[in-house]
Amino acid sequence: MELRKNYFADQRKDDLHEIGQPRPRSDSPGHVTGKTAYFADRNFPGMLHLKMVRSPYHHARIRSIDTSEAEKHPGVVKILTAKDVPHNVYTILILIQIGPEDETVLADGKVRWKGEAVVAVLAETERAAQEAAAKVKVDYEVLPAVFDMQEALKPGAPIVNEYHGQNYYLYDSGECRKVRFGDVEAGFTSADHILEQSYQSSPIEHAPTETTGCVVVPEGNDRFTCYTNTQAMFFTLDNTSIILQMPGNKLHFVGGTVGGGFGGKVDVIVEPIAILGAKLTGRPVCFIYSREEEMQISSPRAAEKVVIKDGVMNDGRIVARKVTGYTDAGAYSRHSPYGAQKGAGHYPGPYTIPNVWIDTYCVYTNRTPSSAMRGFGVTIGDFALEVQMDKLARLIGMDPLEFRFINAYRDGDMKAHRQPTEGAALIECMQEASRAANWPVAEKYLAMSSYAKGA
């Protein structure tokens, strides 16, 4: 890595003692010698193991649940179903008033995705819990499922999630989050060329080294200590408090170094049910995702579809950009309404475009619920935007890097969501890329600056 101090030298005083110094990490020796304690390194006498019975269907009604055989399995201590969860229907962003509550801790009458938790089994060993889970009999009536966002949005599509009533998240702005800036149709009319293209992505896995999980200990003072690898301590504690209808002062959450998060450990899935198990049995409980659960059950990055329509001039100026973004939330909201909205605030990318129209939809399907991941609401949008930029440059016969200089935002430029640009540095990054990659651009682009014109 190289630090290029020649850029923005006038905005920086390099007079600090500790900041800017490559101090060795104090936790590194522990990591590389295996001495760092992770939550799962704790083992308590009498600790129970929790395993989930999961839906084999994408969408089904639950006719009945029979746990009698499972209860007789050696080592089984407790079996939990929906009726055991004090506030079973929840949604995590209710803490910032983004409702409605739309998800069950344990399925109640219906499952909406393949893999949904239905019954929790607590046993003396992991193996006993797994074997007993296989003996739980659930009678399902399979329902038609919706797999595709465009199908989900059609009138008459089966309703994925009755708590929403329609297959999209209803924002205060309607069926999507909207950004309107300038007159996009007038922009298209004045453009030399129009290019409309569609981009898609598949869900991907966070793939942390350490899978999601927690270990819960009931303390002598009626409190519960939850050792967890959540990325957000109080967010998880406060949601647990709601789900279990338990005052927050009964809960003590202890985190530490987490073995990788990437956004995959903010969904509050394992802690509430494990604490409930500890409460109802009076014993420590551990609930740790297997690698298979981490990869196929925990929320992935959403599948997205992005449609971009641009109006561009022969001289390289983009005069209008319309973006329609679709985020596949799967069966439940989790963080997806936020991610779709974050996308609306991110388009049209780091370019100054006078006419912009943005609609971002959060769509429900019978797919594994997606949620936050590194680059939430932005990564797939950037893929779409930057491939579109490449196509536009080639359409008008311009060098793709020079084309970006022409449209790059600078300090003071008004963004589509009506914030003036501050602290821009796109131009300088591209200038350095031109040099480092030996990608020549015209001298006038190397003379540009992100500072406001005339500043």
Added chain:
Amino acid sequence: MAIRRGRGVAAINYPTGMNLGGDPTQALVHSTPTGNFMVTLSSVDLGQGMKQIMAQICAETIGVPTDRVVVDTADTDTGPHCMGTFASRGTHRAGNAVIQAAKEARQVMLEVAAEELEVNASDLETDGQGNILVKGAPRKSISIFDVALSAHFKRGRSISGRGMFLIPRSYPEKETGAMKPSTCYAHACTVAEVEVDDETGEVTVLTVKNIFEIGRALNPKMVEQQLVGGSWMGISHALYETTEPYYPNRDHGGTDFNQYLMPGPGDLAETEIIVLERPSADGPYGAKGPGEMCANPQIPAVANAVFDAVGVRVDTLPITPERILRALKAQTGAPN
């Protein structure tokens, strides 16, 4: 049939924080009797090194070496509230809270030192090595060790401080979408070079040159670890990863690291990282949040390089050999 070479570029920006939900983080700082400093937080270290960075920020602000600072975090019984470690917010939000707490603690420390030295607190400065000096008369000094002892056992002062950083929630305007979705923005430009085998569809990423503008590299070695890892993740996202390769058929979803495709060491490109620093107006010592941003620009840069190499667009991620071959066949009119 041939191995074809191409290169592609992408330029991006990335928002710091989650303004659309309201974004608070708090911190406490106090000294031990012998002049070490404790930072108490509830922020989570995901392995990226949050504790180390908070120690350096506290040390810089108080004016002591970093090894005099211990960070106690992620315990809800002791640590004040943090929204969480996500949205590229950890360093920015918690760092600002730590600066505020450390400034308050530093002020008490200087007041106690002033009493011991019989001067005004405003005439004192720290040397960054654990001593407090009178400006212009550096021989008149006292160690922070002695100041802390005095505060605890003689003067009855608590060398401590409270810090809080709150970005109030921004509510998007319904019709226009006017909003303030984040604070500062990090930037990047990536150039990727690839080879594509037009017989097998196989893509080899040869080089990735990343230029990242991150506000301020608070610890350059840790910046490097995060940016290199992010760059690798971007390649993986572009070419390999999916939990549902043949959705809605779920049969081929990976269930372990043997089945879930990711690049191995031999598949990773020669990676170059260049960092620019334009300090942000609102970040701790000018820092921005580059943690998420650094995994994004490689994806479109690789996609554009594949087009440059073989002249077909794959607009669906991941860009697998199968998709490239189908696009090549479609281009020549061959049946897929």
